[in-house]
Amino acid sequence: MKKLINNPQNVVEEMVEGYVKAHPNHIKQLPENDRALVTNRTTKDGKVGVLIGGGSGHEPGFLGYVGDGMADGVAVGNIFASPSPDPILEVTKAIDKGAGVVYLYGNYAGDVMNFGMAAEMADLEEDIQVGMALATDDVASAPKEEKEKRRGIAGEFFIYKATGAAADFGYNLADVVRVARKANENTRSMGVGLSPCYLPQTGKPSFEIGEDEMEIGLGHHGEQGIEKGPIQSADAVADRLVNDILADIEINKGEKVAVLVNGLGATPRMDLYIVYRRVEQILSELGIEIYRSYVGDYITSLEMGGVSVTLMKLDEELEKTIDHPVDCPMFVQK
Amino acid sequence: MEFTAKDFRDYFKVIVDMIEEQKDYLCELDRKLGDGDHGVTMSIGWQAIGKKLDNELADEEDSAKLNITVGKTFLSAVGSSVGPLYATGFMRGAKAIKNKPVLHDSDLKDYWVAFGNGIQERGQAEVGDKTMIDTLIPFVDGLEKSFSESQNFLDAFNKAVVAGEKGMKSTKDIISKRGRSSRLGERSVGAQDPGATSAYLIISTFLEFVEQRIEKVS
Numbered sequence: 001m002k003k004l005i006n007n008p009q010n011v012v013e014e015m016v017e018g019y020v021k022a023h024p025n026h027i028k029q030l031p032e033n034d035r036a037l038v039t040n041r042t043t044k045d046g047k048v049g050v051l052i053g054g055g056s057g058h059e060p061g062f063l064g065y066v067g068d069g070m071a072d073g074v075a076v077g078n079i080f081a082s083p084s085p086d087p088i089l090e091v092t093k094a095i096d097k098g099a100g101v102v103y104l105y106g107n108y109a110g111d112v113m114n115f116g117m118a119a120e121m122a123d124l125e126e127d128i129q130v131g132m133a134l135a136t137d138d139v140a141s142a143p144k145e146e147k148e149k150r151r152g153i154a155g156e157f158f159i160y161k162a163t164g165a166a167a168d169f170g171y172n173l174a175d176v177v178r179v180a181r182k183a184n185e186n187t188r189s190m191g192v193g194l195s196p197c198y199l200p201q202t203g204k205p206s207f208e209i210g211e212d213e214m215e216i217g218l219g220h221h222g223e224q225g226i227e228k229g230p231i232q233s234a235d236a237v238a239d240r241l242v243n244d245i246l247a248d249i250e251i252n253k254g255e256k257v258a259v260l261v262n263g264l265g266a267t268p269r270m271d272l273y274i275v276y277r278r279v280e281q282i283l284s285e286l287g288i289e290i291y292r293s294y295v296g297d298y299i300t301s302l303e304m305g306g307v308s309v310t311l312m313k314l315d316e317e318l319e320k321t322i323d324h325p326v327d328c329p330m331f332v333q334k
Numbered sequence: 335m336e337f338t339a340k341d342f343r344d345y346f347k348v349i350v351d352m353i354e355e356q357k358d359y360l361c362e363l364d365r366k367l368g369d370g371d372h373g374v375t376m377s378i379g380w381q382a383i384g385k386k387l388d389n390e391l392a393d394e395e396d397s398a399k400l401n402i403t404v405g406k407t408f409l410s411a412v413g414s415s416v417g418p419l420y421a422t423g424f425m426r427g428a429k430a431i432k433n434k435p436v437l438h439d440s441d442l443k444d445y446w447v448a449f450g451n452g453i454q455e456r457g458q459a460e461v462g463d464k465t466m467i468d469t470l471i472p473f474v475d476g477l478e479k480s481f482s483e484s485q486n487f488l489d490a491f492n493k494a495v496v497a498g499e500k501g502m503k504s505t506k507d508i509i510s511k512r513g514r515s516s517r518l519g520e521r522s523v524g525a526q527d528p529g530a531t532s533a534y535l536i537i538s539t540f541l542e543f544v545e546q547r548i549e550k551v552s
Binding site: 077083201224 | 358361365368369370371373374375378409410411412413414415416417418419456457521
């Protein structure tokens with residue numbers, strides 16, 4: 001394992017320190033908790049606060065998405081581990097503008113417990129109303145009948161995008177939560193892993209895979225997927241991912257989607273665009289209109305090799321949210 | 335037997351060292367089922383507790399307060415899923431021994447029963463889900479049953495740890511139903527659950543701790 005780090009125990013602290021110092025116009029650390037970061041811009045009174053969070057190692061997820069048009073604050077966990085309720089509660093207090101706060105996070109046992117505990121504390125101790133929406137976009141992580149068990153992967157990006165816009169539009173908490181949940185309901189992802197990532201503290205690969213193998217449905221913490229097989233061409237991988245997604249959600253001819261082809265950290269843009277090329281072909285053959293597309297590293301897994309494809313089915317309201325401009329340190333949309 | 339805040343402090347210090355020794359083993363187990371960081375997570379939490387024990391808890395004489403701080407420290411340091419689970423365990427244990435400067439057999443039994451049940455309540459897992467609950471529920475059940483028969487904590491705890499060990503080993507043969515490894519389905523068979531293993535280490539270390547303490551006294 002080669003990494004450009006100092007002490008493996010301090011990677012999260014040192015990353016956060018560098019990040020905050022690099023983007024002082026965008027983001028600041030709260031004095032109460034090093035893992036609690038909030039926007040440095042003034043937000044409107046009466047705007048619903050948008051709080052995101054999760055483990056580290058997914059950069060630009062999640063701290064990269066704090067800024068205008070997206071999230072107002074982020075709680076930063078250890079590598080691949082949910083943040084504790086402390087930073088979540090501190091961010092909640094800092095970003096509440098009297099209209100409540102929505103928590104957006106992936107459906108993982110740890111996140112569910114820590115964000116749930118923080119929401120209880122916000123309500124009991126701080127009298128702040130909290131709404132929640134979980135990302136469950138990964139079709140490979142559980143069958144359709146058990147949709148609520150699915151984990152959140154790259155589709156979280158679309159949920160942040162839609163929710164951040166809804167909050168900016170001045171929606172109340174109930175409506176912001178409704179949009180967040182609709183965004184999740186309309187979003188599906190699936191990925192493939194080619195090479196593992198290495199946890200800085202252990203130096204060990206997150207999963208075992210042969211030189212000539214790929215793993216379909218791999219999780220973005222290196223959780224094993226649904227099957228391992230010989231590596232295939234970009235077109236074949238794109239076919240498999242898009243077909244599995246379309247088998248899970250009905251998207252008819254003439255309907256519009258937002259597309260995200262997401263790299264897991266060590267996949268070149270070249271490969272991502274080759275995958276996107278095929279995704280576009282399949283969708284246009286089916287008469288599904290691509291309303292907007294995103295190609296790049298949006299939610300990663302350290303230096304993992306691989307790609308995921310995400311489709312979000314759009315209605316008029318979601319189109320508006322997707323068009324909304326964003327200015328974050330790691331993502332800008334004009 | 336008698337047990338005080340000082341004994342809790344000494345026991346927790348033994349756990350701090352034990353977790354450091356077992357860190358790689360726990361990560362290795364987790365690599366087969368999850369993201370391979372269970373040992374790291376436990377180590378981050380117990381190292382933070384170790385610092386507290388040497389500083390602001392160094393003179394704490396109230397067992398309940400000591401346990402509350404241990405739970406909160408663990409939670410703040412790790413988050414994750416084990417954070418809320420163990421924090422709830424230590425806090426419920428604290429509640430069971432509130433305002434008792436010296437714990438006796440039945441208090442210790444109450445502490446561990448509240449500890450295990452608190453974790454189960456927080457995580458909502460059942461026996462057979464391939465989690466730490468597969469260690470802790472047989473342990474709690476064994477402790478309650480044996481204690482009601484003998485009224486002797488050490489004897490009952492001994493039997494409870496044996497039941498917990500059996501539960502831990504049973505996780506090798508079951509399909510994950512909770513946590514990240516639940517997505518593995520049948521591929522999870524054959525691997526012992528890391529959370530069940532660390533839970534076993536925490537209770538078995540307590541047994542060794544009290545046995546050694548009794549030897550020293552006699």
